[in-house]
Amino acid sequence: MAGHRFPNGMPAPSRAHLFLARLLGGSMTFWILYRGRQDMPVVLHLKHPWDHDGHHDSDSSHH
Secondary structure, three states, X not given: OOOOOOOOOOOXXXXXXXXXXXXXXXXXXXXXXXXXXXXXXXXXXXXXXXXXXXXXXXXXXXX
């Protein structure tokens, strides 16, 4: 096989790639937790998606 062989078979990632991986991975994790907090009652059938909590208007002329 031609080419350079690294000690563990793969080149080491740069600091920029490590930083971006942690930033994007953390953002994705917090987004999943945020959406899970909002959607988990619907997924577990504890709440119906068409129930609007706290949306009681005194003016019901729009329906």
